[in-house]
Every structure is written in structure tokens, then in C-alpha cells.
Amino acid sequence: MSKNLQLEREQSSLSSFLTTKSFFSQLKSWLLPYTFLAPTLIGVTLFFFIPLVMVFILSFTDLDMTNFGILKWWQPTNWTLDNYVKIFTNRFFPKILKNTLIYVSMTLIFFNVGMALVIALITTNINRRIGFASRLIWLMCRITPVVVYIMMWKALAGPAPMGVLNKHILGPLGIGTGEYLLNTHPWIFVILVNGFIGVSFGMILFSSAIEAIPKDYMIAAKVDGASTWQTIRYVTIPMIKWPLLFVTTYQTLSLLTSFQQILLLTDGGPKLYQTEVWSLTAYHRAFTSYFGNIQWGYGSAWAVILVIIGVTMAIIYLRVFKFGELMQEPKIEQL
Amino acid sequence: MKALKSLLSIILIVILVMSFTAMALAQDTEIVPIKIRTRAKPPMENWRGLNFIVAEKDLNADLEAMGDPRRVKVEIIQDNAGWGEFVTEFVLAYGAGEAHDIWLTGHEYIGTQAEAGRIIALDELVKEFPIFNLVFDTLWDCTEYKGKIWGVPQDAEARPLFWNKSLLKQLGWSNEEITALPVKIEKGEFTLYDMLETAKQAVDKGVVEPGNGFWTRPKNGSDFTAFYYAFGGETIDSATGKLVFDKTAGLKYYQFFYDAVQKYGSMGCLGLGWSEAWHPGVSSEGRVLFWVGGTWQWAEWAEIYLKDLGGETYAWENFGFGLIPAAEKGGKPNTLTHPLAYLVSSQCKHPDLAVALIAKVTNYGPNTRHAVASTHLGILKGQTEYKFYKESRLLRETLYMLDYTTFLPNNPDWGPYSTVTYEALAAVVSGDFTPEEAMDFVLEGLQRELGDKVIIK
Numbered sequence: 013m014s015k016n017l018q019l020e021r022e023q024s025s026l027s028s029f030l031t032t033k034s035f036f037s038q039l040k041s042w043l044l045p046y047t048f049l050a051p052t053l054i055g056v057t058l059f060f061f062i063p064l065v066m067v068f069i070l071s072f073t074d075l076d077m078t079n080f081g082i083l084k085w086w087q088p089t090n091w092t093l094d095n096y097v098k099i100f101t102n103r104f105f106p107k108i109l110k111n112t113l114i115y116v117s118m119t120l121i122f123f124n125v126g127m128a129l130v131i132a133l134i135t136t137n138i139n140r141r142i143g144f145a146s147r148l149i150w151l152m153c154r155i156t157p158v159v160v161y162i163m164m165w166k167a168l169a170g171p172a173p174m175g176v177l178n179k180h181i182l183g184p185l186g187i188g189t190g191e192y193l194l195n196t197h198p199w200i201f202v203i204l205v206n207g208f209i210g211v212s213f214g215m216i217l218f219s220s221a222i223e224a225i226p227k228d229y230m231i232a233a234k235v236d237g238a239s240t241w242q243t244i245r246y247v248t249i250p251m252i253k254w255p256l257l258f259v260t261t262y263q264t265l266s267l268l269t270s271f272q273q274i275l276l277l278t279d280g281g282p283k284l285y286q287t288e289v290w291s292l293t294a295y296h297r298a299f300t301s302y303f304g305n306i307q308w309g310y311g312s313a314w315a316v317i318l319v320i321i322g323v324t325m326a327i328i329y330l331r332v333f334k335f336g337e338l339m340q341e342p343k344i345e346q347l
Numbered sequence: 348m349k350a351l352k353s354l355l356s357i358i359l360i361v362i363l364v365m366s367f368t369a370m371a372l373a374q375d376t377e378i379v380p381i382k383i384r385t386r387a388k389p390p391m392e393n394w395r396g397l398n399f400i401v402a403e404k405d406l407n408a409d410l411e412a413m414g415d416p417r418r419v420k421v422e423i424i425q426d427n428a429g430w431g432e433f434v435t436e437f438v439l440a441y442g443a444g445e446a447h448d449i450w451l452t453g454h455e456y457i458g459t460q461a462e463a464g465r466i467i468a469l470d471e472l473v474k475e476f477p478i479f480n481l482v483f484d485t486l487w488d489c490t491e492y493k494g495k496i497w498g499v500p501q502d503a504e505a506r507p508l509f510w511n512k513s514l515l516k517q518l519g520w521s522n523e524e525i526t527a528l529p530v531k532i533e534k535g536e537f538t539l540y541d542m543l544e545t546a547k548q549a550v551d552k553g554v555v556e557p558g559n560g561f562w563t564r565p566k567n568g569s570d571f572t573a574f575y576y577a578f579g580g581e582t583i584d585s586a587t588g589k590l591v592f593d594k595t596a597g598l599k600y601y602q603f604f605y606d607a608v609q610k611y612g613s614m615g616c617l618g619l620g621w622s623e624a625w626h627p628g629v630s631s632e633g634r635v636l637f638w639v640g641g642t643w644q645w646a647e648w649a650e651i652y653l654k655d656l657g658g659e660t661y662a663w664e665n666f667g668f669g670l671i672p673a674a675e676k677g678g679k680p681n682t683l684t685h686p687l688a689y690l691v692s693s694q695c696k697h698p699d700l701a702v703a704l705i706a707k708v709t710n711y712g713p714n715t716r717h718a719v720a721s722t723h724l725g726i727l728k729g730q731t732e733y734k735f736y737k738e739s740r741l742l743r744e745t746l747y748m749l750d751y752t753t754f755l756p757n758n759p760d761w762g763p764y765s766t767v768t769y770e771a772l773a774a775v776v777s778g779d780f781t782p783e784e785a786m787d788f789v790l791e792g793l794q795r796e797l798g799d800k801v802i803i804k
Binding site (some may be wrong): 060077078079080081082101103119166170171192256276281282283286299300301305306320 | 429431432434435438441442459463464465496563618621624715759760761762763765766770773774776777779788795796
């Protein structure tokens with residue numbers, strides 16, 4: 013009896029030991045991934061989510077230079093929709109929206125996706141070294157510091173006799189009167205300046221995607237008598253659909269929020285709001301003003317709408333490109 | 348031997364006592380850092396900050412003589428930041444508890460900063476330094492808000508109408524006619540529309556390109572307010588201190604700029620970059636017949652843009668200036684002064700020393716150094732008789748303009764008011780608005796932004 017009791021006791025202590033061990037190991041296995049995720053989570057929370065929530069709250073307040081440090085912006089009693097009403101009743105709202113659409117769509121179609129794809133197709137179909145060197149040249153625009161880069165464009169667009177384009181190209185051809193081209197054709201420059209930078213991102217992704225397509229497909233297409241265009245249209249492009257979706261989505265969002273080149277190039281001018289895009293307006297309202305009446309609350313409202321536009325567009329893209337189908341698990345792993 | 352030892356001990360004790368006394372005395376001297384923030388275009392306006400280096404020595408000598416244990420150590424932060432950034436920096440620094448002790452800025456910011464409690468009223472401190480009695484009374488008015496003085500004026504200027512004499516000659520004007528123009532303007536015989544008419548003739552005859560008959564500054568700024576005043580506009584209601592927008596004057600003001608573009612070949616200036624297009628356009632390239640600028644720009648043109656052409660001599664040969672003409676015949680011409688003022692932060696731990704430093708730079712010597720180098724007008728009574736001030740021809744010849752001067756209002760909401768009224772002007776100039784549409788935009792915008800803080804007359 014006593015032996016049995018002892019055995020029972022031993023068994024129970026052993027099982028409790030086992031339970032304890034499995035609890036800790038379970039805890040450990042549960043916590044381990046979070047430990048690895050923690051630095052990113054903390055970083056993203058501190059520097060993205062909290063500021064995002066703050067910007068969202070600020071957009072409902074009239075926090076500006078006059079009441080900074082006085083207004084208790086975090087108190088719901090100080091929240092109103094006034095900023096949003098101000099934006100939608102602003103006389104220049106349609107113009108700014110139109111500018112943003114022109115800027116994003118033109119830069120995206122002609123450069124960030126269009127030109128990027130063309131360059132990728134050309135440079136992957138020529139001598140590998142020459143292709144590589146050509147791509148490297150296109151990268152120069154991206155790696156040049158933005159201030160230097162804009163100074164170069166300003167020198168290009170400058171009035172005669174200093175402006176490079178006026179002096180060496182337009183002048184000899186008898187085109188124009190040597191005017192400052194940034195004043196006469198600001199939009200062309202805004203799109204070119206951003207486009208030349210934007211090309212490289214898509215170019216690199218498309219090149220690597222094209223080079224990753226097994227050669228068998230190309231050979232098979234050639235054997236079937238497909239022309240170059242047909243090979244591109246029916247083999248290459250369908251096979252790089254995922255990078256195409258990614259570049260289009262990413263670059264749309266990137267263009268929607270980028271304004272530094274426009275700020276340095278035209279600052280939204282030369283005429284009133286002529287090249288002012290949405291993100292630049294948010295910047296102007298939130299951070300600059302000739303007499304210093306900086307309106308953080310109003311600027312935040314412009315930024316919040318931009319976030320909403322961006323998220324909406326991302327969802328539309330994902331639907332159009334059938335993101336769900338692209339991301340299906342490979343069938344071999346489902347077996 | 349014993350005597351030698353005791354002598355040595357005594358000497359040692361004396362040395363020790365003296366060292367300790369010196370150390371104790373040294374510890375009594377308290378170093379007070381005073382942070383000064385100024386904005387200056389180099390090299391012309393460098394004296395705004397540099398004058399404080401001289402003042403520091405001077406003030407420390409005074410403190411020592413008085414037996415005050417404090418010694419100031421100035422830290423000057425000076426650059427050419429935009430006004431908006433300059434104000435943001437101060438406000439954010441204040442929020443972080445690190446506001447500069449002395450802040451030199453446009454007087455129109457006083458309303459905002461005083462309301463927010465970021466600066467202190469200086470009435471009592473100013474009384475302790477009689478040198479401040481020398482400052483012109485009108486300039487003190489600019490630093491007054493709600494019956495108190497919040498700043499000490501630093502400089503002043505006139506914003507004249509400039510003209511290119513060579514282009515006027517090409518248009519057929521005689522030397523006598525050109526020389527007589529400032530007087531004609533002062534008497535109200537040459538009006539704003541006369542100026543536009545002359546500009547149109549210059550465009551029609553090919554003397555200047557279309558758009559270059561008459562220019563204002565390329566971006567928002569104080570000059571436009573002078574034109575609004577010329578058409579009879581008011582900006583502030585003296586009884587309530589509220590901002591005012593006058594509909595009749597406003598419509599005339601927008602009509603003038605609309606006409607300037609549509610009928611008189613002018614205003615091809617908005618949106619231009621200062622250094623790459625505006626300054627060269629009016630100065631070295633000589634492409635503009637009339638333009639509104641500031642006296643301080645005279646130094647900029649001489650030092651930078653006309654340097655290769657002969658500097659100030661070239662400017663005197665080729666440019667003339669007068670008041671901004673009256674809107675109607677016989678009317679009063681005007682100009683606008685935008686004095687900068689030294690403000691003292693409410694976070695400053697030794698405001699008495701800050702004001703003492705300001706008193707040191709508010710004197711004939713330091714102020715004239717700045718005035719002459721930057722072609723700003725003096726701020727002190729009798730400064731015109733000061734030897735070194737008298738030697739500047741521009742300062743002598745523009746001084747009469749102070750009799751016709753106007754100011755910006757000291758109101759916390761001047762920023763939004765100015766933005767709305769300027770946006771309407773820029774839209775009129777770009778052809779987006781008619782004068783009537785501009786008025787609708789302004790009335791709607793002012794009411795939306797400021798509600799009952801603005802009186803529409």
C-alpha cells in the first residue's frame with residue numbers, strides 16, 4: 013500500500029514536472045517569434061502607427077502656430093470636421109486634385125512603369141555587359157542627391173544664354189525665345205524630373221524578373237515562330253505580372269506622397285497652384301507660410317485624405333490585377 | 348634653519364589663502380549664456396548678429412564695474428532662413444523649453460507670440476535704459492500690442508517704386524523728366540495708373556518684353572499691402588484691434604492688378620525665383636521698367652548682382668526711385684516699413700541682461716553699421732546727423748519716405764489674412780480670377796478662416 017502510494021506520489025510529481033516543462037517550452041515557443049518581431053514592431057509602432065494616429069487626431073483640430081502649446085488637441089471636445097469642410101470647399105481643391113492625377117498618371121505611365129519596362133526589355137535582350145552598363149546609367153538620377161539633381165535641371169531649363177537647352181538645342185533650332193523653360197513649360201519638367209528618378213526602380217525589378225524566366229519558354233516561342241513582339245506580349249509580360257503589379261502599386265503610392273522634387277523645382281508654381289500636388293499642399297499648409305501661420309491641423313487633414321486615396325487605390329489595383337490568384341499557394345505544396 | 352622653515356610655511360599659507368580667495372571670487376562670477384537668434388542676408392545684414400559680440404564685452408565691463416557677479420556669454424545663431432521656418436523654429440524651440448533668449452523678428456509676429464505667452468512685455472525693463480528714448484515713436488507703435496511694449500525696434504526701411512532710367516530714356520523721357528519723377532509722385536501728379544500707362548508704352552514700343560512693364564515681388568509679402576492701402580484700404584480697426592477688409596478698396600486693388608496684366612503688359616513676375624530670375628531681371632539684366640522693391644535690396648544689387656557692372660555706381664546711374672504712387676491724382680503716395688524688433692522670450696532666465704544687451708546695440712554706432720551695410724533706414728532720432736550715417740547717399744535720399752510710411756498690423760491672425768488676400772491676387776494675375784471673383788474668394792476665405800475676428804467693411 014505504502015509502495016503504491018509512493019509510486020503514485022512519484023508519478024504525480026513527475027507528471028507535474030512534465031506539465032511545468034511543457035508550459036514553459038510552450039511559452040517559449042509562443043514568445044520566440046514575437047521576440048524576433050519585437051524590434052520591428054516597436055519601431056513601426058513608435059515611428060509609424062503612433063504618429064499616424066496623432067496626425068489623424070490633429071486633422072480634426074485647428075492646431076496652428078497661434079495656439080501651439082495652448083490647445084489641448086488630444087481632447088475630443090476640441091475635435092471638429094472644419095478642416096475637411098475647408099478642404100472640400102476650397103476653390104483650388106479641384107485644381108490640386110487634377111494636378112495630382114496628371115502628375116501621378118503621366119509619370120507612372122510614361123516613366124515609372126512604361127519606360128522602366130522598355131529599358132528592362134531592351135537591356136535584357138542585348139549584350140549582358142552593355143545592358144548592365146545602360147541600367148547603371150539610369151540609376152545615376154536616383155543616386156544623385158536631390159538638391160544637386162534639381163540644380164542640374166534648373167541649369168538645363170535656364171533662360172538664354174545660360175540655359176543649356178536654350179543655348180545648345182532650342183536656340184540653334186530657332187525654337188522659342190529663350191525664356192526660362194520652367195516658367196513656360198513647368199509640367200514637362202516636373203514629369204521628366206520625377207520620371208527619370210522613378211524609372212530605375214521598375215527597371216531593376218523588371219530586368220531581374222525577365223532574366224528569371226526560364227529560357228525554354230523563349231526558345232519554345234521562337235520554335236513556334238513567334239515574333240519578338242508576340243514573345244513579349246504573350247510570354248514575357250504574363251510572366252512578370254507580379255512585378256508589374258508591385259511596381260505599379262508601389263510607385264503610385266510613392267508618387268502620391270512624393271513632393272520634394274516639385275518643391276525644389278517649382279514649389280507648386282510658377283503660377284498660383286500650377287504644379288501644386290496634394291502632398292505638396294499638405295506640406296505647405298503644415299510646415300510653411302510666408303508670415304508663419306503654419307496650420308498643423310489643416311495640413312494633417314490634407315495628409316489624411318492622401319492616405320485614404322492611397323489605400324483606396326492600392327485596393328483597386330489588387331482587385332484589377334487579381335492579387336489573390338497571383339498569391340495562390342503552389343499546388344505541389346498543397347498535396 | 349628653523350626660521351627658514353617657518354618663513355616657507357608662512358609663504359605657503361599665504362599662497363594657499365590667496366589661491367582659495369581667488370577661486371572663491373572666481374566662483375562668484377556667474378556666466379550667463381544669452382542665446383540670440385537673428386535672420387540676415389550675408390554679407391549685407393551680418394551686423395544684426397555681429398553687433399552683439401561688441402555689446403557682450405561692453406556689457407560685461409559695465410557689470411564688472413558695478414560689482415555684479417554675472418557675465419554674459421552671447422551665442423549668436425544667424426542665417427538666412429525663410430520667415431515661416433524662422434517662426435516655426437522659435438515656436439517649436441519654445442515648446443521644447445529651449446527658446447532663444449533674444450529673438451529678432453518682424454514686428455507683425457508680436458500679436459501671436461504675446462497671446463501665446465512666449466514673449467514678455469518690456470515696458471518696465473525698457474524704462475531703465477534711457478537710450479531707448481532715442482528710438483522713433485512711430486517705430487515703438489509697431490511693437491505695441493494691447494497697450495504694452497513687446498519688442499525693441501531694430502531697423503526700418505522704405506519700399507520704394509524703382510525705375511530703370513535707361514529704359515525710360517529709350518522711351519523718350521528726358522533727363523529732366525526722369526529727375527522730376529520722384530517729386531511728381533510725392534505731389535500725387537503721377538499715379539499708379541500713370542505708371543501702368545508708361546509701362547504699356549514701353550511694351551508697345553518694344554523697350555521691354557510683355558509682362559515686364561511693372562513688377563512687384565514674386566511671392567507673398569508686405570509690399571502688396573502698401574498697394575491695398577494706396578486704394579484706401581484698412582487692415583486694422585483701432586477700436587477693437589480686429590483685422591479689417593475694405594470691400595471698395597479691395598475691388599480697386601484687384602482691378603489694378605487685373606488691368607496691369609490684361610491691359611498694360613505688366614506683372615510677369617509672380618512665381619519667379621528671387622536669385623535666379625527676379626533680382627537679375629530688375630538689376631543686372633535691366634529688363635523691367637518699374638518695380639517695387641526695398642531699400643535693403645539696393646545693397647544686395649550693389650554687392651551681388653551688379654558687382655561685375657560697377658556695383659553701387661552702376662545702380663545710381665541706371666536706377667531711380669520714389670514713393671509708391673497715389674491711386675488717384677492729388678492723392679497721397681505711400682510706402683511701407685516692416686521694422687524688425689528684438690523680442691525677449693518668456694523662457695529667458697535673465698531678461699534684464701537680455702534687454703541690457705539690446706540697449707547696447709540700440710545706439711548710433713552699432714545701428715548705423717547695420718543701416719549703412721544693409722541700406723536699411725535708421726531708427727534713432729538724430730541718426731541722420733551722425734557722421735557715418737550721413738555718408739550713405741541712399742539712406743539720405745530715402746529718409747523722406749518715412750513721412751509717408753505705413754505698417755502691417757500687429758494681429759495674431761495676420762498670417763491667414765495675408766495668405767487669403769495674396770492667393771486671390773495671384774489668381775487675378777494668372778488669369779484664373781476676375782477682380783469680382785477674387786473679391787468673392789477673399790470674402791468667403793476670410794470668413795471661413797477667421798470668422799468674427801475680421802471686420803468686412
